[in-house]
Amino acid sequence: MNHHRKKMQRKIISILAASLPLSFLTGCSADEKNRNYTIPRSLCGIKVVSDELTAFLPPGEKIKVRKEIRSWITTCKVVVDDTLILTTTHEWLPKGRTTTYFASGQTLEDINFSAEGGRFRYSGNEGFGKTQKCVDEVRGQELYAALQASGSKHMDSDAMKHLIISYTKEVEKSPDCTETLQ
Structure with missing residues (x-):
């Protein structure tokens, strides 16, 4: 049972690690807009x-x-x-x-x-x-x-x-x- 528990923990960690960069990238690109104008001086x-x-x-x-x-x-x-x-x-x-x-x-x-x-x-x-x-x-x-x-x-x-x-x-x-x- 201990071996099964460690295996599940590793699987969860690898799923989280794999999805983290994807959610980070999509969060930035989907919500962020640019300033397409020149900031006045x-x-x-x-x-x-x-x-x-x-x-x-x-x-x-x-x-x-x-x-x-x-x-x-x-x-x-x-x-x-x-x-x-x-x-x-x-x-x-x-x-x-x-x-x-x-x-x-x-x-x-x-x-x-x-x-x-x-x-x-x-x-x-x-x-x-x-x-x-x-x-x-x-x-x-x-x-x-x-x-x-x-x-x-x-x-x-x-x-x-x-x-x-x-x-x-x-x-x-x-x-x-x-x-x-x-």
Whole structure:
């Protein structure tokens, strides 16, 4: 009986070992899609680190990036295969507001993480930042930036932290900041 038991164990192990690579290969190829579009290096004129943005972009065939300007608000919408994946927003607010105030007007979610003393607020798929150099003294306003990947299935607060910090610093170098200051 002991010999029969060992023989059965060997047979089960060999069946499992043989089926493991097959299930691994079919699992990857059946469920995985590719990105057949180029990852943008900028979003409506604002430079982004492609590696930081990539995590929030899904597989797909086509990507479209379009800019919209409404009074004091500039948005940039990133659409992959007709699905809105990411929206950026630049908005001028009265001086003295906070990033928490700005975020509360943009999202219904709790934004639990912060960096640089609250200058940046972020979650797994949203980030909000206050520029330091974009101040319109005549109108008494300051510029804020938001990245909202509400159409993305990816949730990564650390990646969003890096993305919103680098993005906000690029907004400070952009015409959205400098043209209003002249």
